Amino acid sequence: MKHLHITFCLGLLLMLSACSTDIDLYADYKQVPVVYGLLDANADTNFIKITRAFYVEGDAYQVALNPDSSYYPGKLDVRLVEYCNGDSLREIILDTVTIHNKEHGVFYAPDQKLYYTTEPICQNTSSKRYSYRLKAMLPESTLNTQTAMVGNSSFGIQSLGVNFSKQYFGMVPRQFLFRPAINGRFYQVTMSFTFLEQRTPDSDSVPRTMTWEVGIFNEEFCAQNAEGDAYAFPYRPEDFYTSLTSFLGNDTAIVGLSRFINDYPVEVRIVAGGEELRQYVFNNDPNNGFIEGDNEFSLIDDGYGVFSSRMTTKQAVRMGGETVPELVANRYWGFKFIGGK
Numbered sequence: 001m002k003h004l005h006i007t008f009c010l011g012l013l014l015m016l017s018a019c020s021t022d023i024d025l026y027a028d029y030k031q032v033p034v035v036y037g038l039l040d041a042n043a044d045t046n047f048i049k050i051t052r053a054f055y056v057e058g059d060a061y062q063v064a065l066n067p068d069s070s071y072y073p074g075k076l077d078v079r080l081v082e083y084c085n086g087d088s089l090r091e092i093i094l095d096t097v098t099i100h101n102k103e104h105g106v107f108y109a110p111d112q113k114l115y116y117t118t119e120p121i122c123q124n125t126s127s128k129r130y131s132y133r134l135k136a137m138l139p140e141s142t143l144n145t146q147t148a149m150v151g152n153s154s155f156g157i158q159s160l161g162v163n164f165s166k167q168y169f170g171m172v173p174r175q176f177l178f179r180p181a182i183n184g185r186f187y188q189v190t191m192s193f194t195f196l197e198q199r200t201p202d203s204d205s206v207p208r209t210m211t212w213e214v215g216i217f218n219e220e221f222c223a224q225n226a227e228g229d230a231y232a233f234p235y236r237p238e239d240f241y242t243s244l245t246s247f248l249g250n251d252t253a254i255v256g257l258s259r260f261i262n263d264y265p266v267e268v269r270i271v272a273g274g275e276e277l278r279q280y281v282f283n284n285d286p287n288n289g290f291i292e293g294d295n296e297f298s299l300i301d302d303g304y305g306v307f308s309s310r311m312t313t314k315q316a317v318r319m320g321g322e323t324v325p326e327l328v329a330n331r332y333w334g335f336k337f338i339g340g341k
Contacts, residue, residue: 033143033303034070038310039080039132041123041149048094048115049075050136050143053304071113078115078139084128091135092119124152124182134307145300151181152312158230161318162191162266164237166326169193173234176268180222180231181311184272186281187222189214189233190268193244195335196260200227205260211245218278237323248333260338261324264316276308316341 031107037048051070080092094115122130133146158177168174176189190213196205214235222231273281275301299306319327 028045030102031072031138031140033136033138033300033305033308034063034318035134035143035145035300035303035305037134037307039121039147039308040310040312041121041130042311043121045118046114046121047097048078048134048307049112050115051311056263061140062300070219071140074304076115079135080117080121081133081135083131083133086121092117114143122149124149126152129182132309139300143300143303145303145307147274147276147308148183149182150272150309151313154179155181155184155267155272156313157270157315157317158270159268159317161320162235162323163321164240164269164319164323165321166237166241167322168237170238173236175225175227176233176235177227177232178270178313179229180219181313183274183309184219184311185215185275185278186218186273187233188271188273189235190269191235192269193240194265194267196262196338198256198258198260200256201258205258207260210243210247212239214239244333257334259333260336261319261327261335261336261339264318264341265312267316269312269314271310274309276306277310280306280308300305 032053032055032252034051035048037046049072052072053070058255075096078094080094082089082092086213087166094117097116099112099114121132122128130149131146132149143174158179162176163174178187179204181187190211192209192211194207194209197208198205214233217233219231222233225234226230280299299308324337327333328337
């Protein structure tokens, strides 16, 4: 699972295609919906993208540059039906919004039409399990797809720090503990190292942040390395130094340059993904044994795409062991420990 380089965010979904040059997505010219959406109970706004696939003779990429090829005309009636422990509670009507910052590429840009809601999406509790059904009234049919919500208030960081000490280079990876998310089927982990940088003794110090991906781990793997009720994922101290060397590059050994480390310089970020997202990623990623992914795999009935759930937890932690002293001892980088938050 560590080779699945994905990002659990809307940016990924907006880059995905609504066309195909391999298969005829129009069965007797019937419009085929394409859905991408990840519900997040912690998000202020939840977005869903609903387009239609198209089939053309000739250059499909030229047609893809025209948004009318992919959009349903007008505004669809799109709703989220909320369930708690299997019982239907309410319907949330989604509105539309156009974003204007999609990067140019193969598909139309910079404008994208999305369906969204600012209504609170319920979070699981010890006794309540929530799920949501997406219902969209299309010109020729009604689209229905459902997902269970991921996470609850107990999903979070448990380890108090990370240890990148060089004494662990080449050894068994270190373990980091976290409390798992309800319905979390795999976890994407990133770490960030933030420090203050002062270019000259009389200049202001500015924050700089280096972020690197630790990996993507399935639920079963994290459970095998559990301690008590906490799951664990591995990380390698070497990866921190490799990333830092690349991040700083030749911008070192400058006269008067200082970099300051506080007590909690590392942020650990874990994103839990739901079952539908796990299946979609696995079946569409060539690293899992598919030469070009499975173009016909979908969790959307009579359509394509994915509708699932996610939840994010993050926390600042300490650098343990000899990590800070080793960084300070490397005068080439100019790090100094100042403490505080």
